[in-house]
Amino acid sequence: MKLSRFASIVALTVATALPTIAMAADKPVVGLVMKSLANDFFKNMLEGAEAHAKKRGDYELKAIGMQNETDFESQLNGVENFITQGVDAIVIAPADSRAMVAPLKKAMDAGIVVVNFDVSLDEQAKKDAGVDLAFVGPDNRGGAKMVGDALAKDLGAGGKVVILEGNPGADNAAQRKLGFEDAVAAGKLDLLDSRTAHWETEEANAVFSTMLTAHPDIQGVLAANDSMAIGVVKALDAVGRNDIKVVGFDNVPAVAPMLKDGKLLATVDQFGSEMAANAIDKALAVVAGGPKLEGWVKTDIKLVTKDDVK
Amino acid sequence: MQALEKTQASDTADTRRLTGWSPKVLLRDAGIGLALLLLIVFFSVSTEHFLTPNNISNILTQITINLILAVGMTFVILIGGIDLSVGSMLAFCAVVGGTVLTIPDLSVFQAVALATLAAVGTGVVCGFLNGWISAFWGLPSFIVTLGMLNIARGAALQVTDARTIYSFPPSFNAFGSQMILGIPVVFLIALVLVAIAWFVLSKTVFGRLLYGIGNNEEAVRLAGHSLMFYKVAAFTIAGALVGIAAMVYMARLNIASPIIGIGFELNAIAAVIIGGTSLNGGRGTVIGTLLGACITGVLANGLILFGLSDFMRQMITGVVIILAVIIDKYRERLTGI
CATH class of the missing domain: 3.40.50.2300 (Response regulator)
Structure with a gap:
């Protein structure tokens, strides 16, 4: 470059x-x-x-x-x-x-x-x-596991979830994905799909909307950062689904209102x-x-x- | 003298032939439409959810921003230019618009009107500079807009101090996901822009001269037209459209961040090229661009539903871009257009 x-x-x-x-x-x-x-x-x-x-x-x-x-x-x-x-x-x-x-x-x-x-x-x-x-x-993996566990606890065993990953090849993206997978295994969740949205809001919005079309029965979303979680929350708003739980990572200021009205279940502060x-x-x-x-x-x-x- | 004859030719037969009404041009667009249709049929048959009303409105929402940017890019590419700065400009327009949108004590109407003005104004200024600098000093727009790519991104970061802007008026946020008969309102806005662009490019002298510049710049100049005006106009139009795209982005996602839009220029260029517009300028239509944006959107959506991995998806998008250019080469040879 x-x-x-x-x-x-x-x-x-x-x-x-x-x-x-x-x-x-x-x-x-x-x-x-x-x-x-x-x-x-x-x-x-x-x-x-x-x-x-x-x-x-x-x-x-x-x-x-x-x-x-x-x-x-x-x-x-x-x-x-x-x-x-x-x-x-x-x-x-x-x-x-x-x-x-x-x-x-x-x-x-x-x-x-x-x-x-x-x-x-x-x-x-x-x-x-x-x-x-x-x-x-x-511990990115530990943090992802922690927030994933919070989602698993909320959904209960068998909850159907998808993962939005960070940039392929980035170490923290890989660690967070592993942490999410740990939580999925520990909480006996059902992982339907896992895709990258390159940490980005707009891409997460588009990718998640499409995942939701493919799997209308999604119950939870694990987003590897808050920017992507914001895109997911907006996609859910757009289709009027308030039954799907979302968790993010990073605790950026923009998610505070979403945590407050329950649109975001949890995030992780490092x-x-x-x-x-x-x-x-x-x-x-x-x-x-x-x-x-x-x-x-x-x-x-x-x-x-x-x-x-x- | 020879040039003058060529001028007259390009003013009459040539230009008319190239601007959207001749049977051959219609045939070109129809070919791209056919490719889109084949893709749609393929995904409808191979995946369960592709051809559902929800998914269609998803795709329309997802292509809206790229479509608006691509319409602007069509103007620039038609005159033989390129605009690499639209992604950065989108971020700059968004943070300027977003800042205005969050001014306290304004009514929603005032806030949205002023923000739109600010976002489009920012785009117009950046686009004007792109066009004026390249035309005045005779510089390749590739280089000038590469400079603007950095300037606009830096400016977006500077004015926000790298922070994300949020907390827009709720009714503005709701507008972004509004539907009319299952069609996203934001997509309808994009369609109106496509219609206006189509009219300007194919029905006005201004539009024809843009084609003329792309075909034979010297001839248009010798015919007594100001190249400067048309070049600046093309980039300014592209800039204004970036401003509108920025408003749509904020309505859809309810945030304005200085790091949005990275690489969006390449997606817009891809839509224009897949839509059959020649990178050399002078050839192509905005209807082609609409179809090109639909093709990239359908691919992105359909390949996920098809269950393909992210990496395969990226490869296939690349293959389609190259295929589009190769097909265009053959089409040029066969039809002379």
């Missing part, structure tokens, strides 16, 4: 120019590598990190994002730029669980503390590259705004001479239902 390269460079320049407060040489520099800042979830995360940097005040934050969910190249360039700049730590939400292993190894070889959050790097790819790197992040800040804390502890992180440092997830909406 050469097309988006120019824009990524612009975005990169702007993003790195943003936090220019206090360039004191003795403060450690943390390079934060985000995914698409065009997404509420990562936007909140960045704002959380910026607030955190201001509050702690003992490190300098440099943040970069990417154009869209599949723009690996600008992440790659961002990591390389951080290596060149000689930052003390790189805190990264990898766009691809395999592609980012090699550049991160380079960073570690250069003596930079690397913390992987949000999406875990692929175990096999890490092993192949000889990288030993901990993961700080939520506390995105705190996630980057948490990972930065962990990285700074290591920079300050603390022990190396190991394994999977799980972050909080919470089931959000009607009761949680004020």
Whole structure:
């Protein structure tokens, strides 16, 4: 995708120019590598990190994002730029669980503390590259299972459900799908169909409408993110079906009214705004001479239902 | 002198032959209609639910936005241009319209009227810039609209700070799923736009000159017409239609997000090309575009009902686009149109 390269460079320049407060040489520099800042979830995360940097005040934050969910190249360039700049730590939400292993190894070889959050790097790819790197992040599979269980409890055994998947190939999409399938198996639900709507509202609306035509007896929908759940809710509104239960993932602000009037049964909050800040804390502890992180440092997830909406 | 003769030719016989009323042109559209019919018959026989009133209105709802965008794209492609920015513009128009729509203390009527004005106005400005910049500096519209693709997307993100806009007036939301005799109102809006576009392209001097530019730009210029005006007009019309599509998007899905519409330009181009409009310009009809949009919509819907995997579905859509161009090549050779 050469097309988006120019824009990524612009975005990169702007993003790195943003936090220019206090360039004191003795403060450690943390390079934060985000995914698409065009997404509420990562936007909140960045704002959380910026607030955190201001509050702690003992490190300098440099943040970069990417154009869209599949723009690996600008992440790659961002990591390389951080290596060149000689930052003390790189805190990264990898766009691809395999592609980012090699550049991160380079960073570690250069003596930079690397913390992987949000999406875990692929175990096999890490092993192949000889990288030993901990993961700080939520259990997407566990979260999907949790919200799937809530649906299963509501429908009872034998409930007929469909899944709307995220982007094929994306790690969190795969994990959430597995979590949904775990819930389907545990709750003895009947899975009628499972298709991707590429995380998108409009596509979810169209794909779900068609699924509903094929299976008018659907009782529940498991959407791998809230954007798709919104498309499903709208499709149900359009045909006047209020007997079908929908669950989503992410707890974006737009679903609050839907949770409130029962159009969305539940969603999952991963506390995105705190996630980057948490990972930065962990990285700074290591920079300050603390022990190396190991394994999977799980972050909080919470089931959000009607009761949680004020 | 030669060019002048050619001008007269293209003003009379050529143009008339190409703009939608000659038997050959009707035959072209009929061919595409036949392909659509075959698809419909295939899915009706092979799947249980395809030919049900609910599913038909589903398909009509699902193709509406692509159809509106494709009608605009037809104008641009007819003059030999391309507009890669419509997906981003859709997001920009939607967030501008959505912002207006959520202004407190406005009556629903005021809010919707102002939002429509704002969304269409945004589309018109972007489209105008696309056309004017490419015409004034003689730049390929491919490049200019590629620039606009980034500008409009960036602008959409900038004005919203990357946040999704929601909580529109309930009656506006309800309008998006309104039906008249089982036909979605939003689709009827699209049909009216198709009818207007058909009239403009085939019944007015303006429309014929757009075909003329696509066929032989130099000849139209030598005949004393301002190329600038027609080029800017084509892109501006496309922009205005993006604004309308943005309103339809918001009515249907009740949100306006700066990240909607990614890749929509390619779906619109696909509908136009499958509908038999030549990428070189000067050849094609908006009725073809309507049929092309129906073909892509029927395929997307029918293949799910057929139970095909998402990946197979994507491959088949690709095959159909290439097939359409190949068939067009043969048709050109056989009929000379």
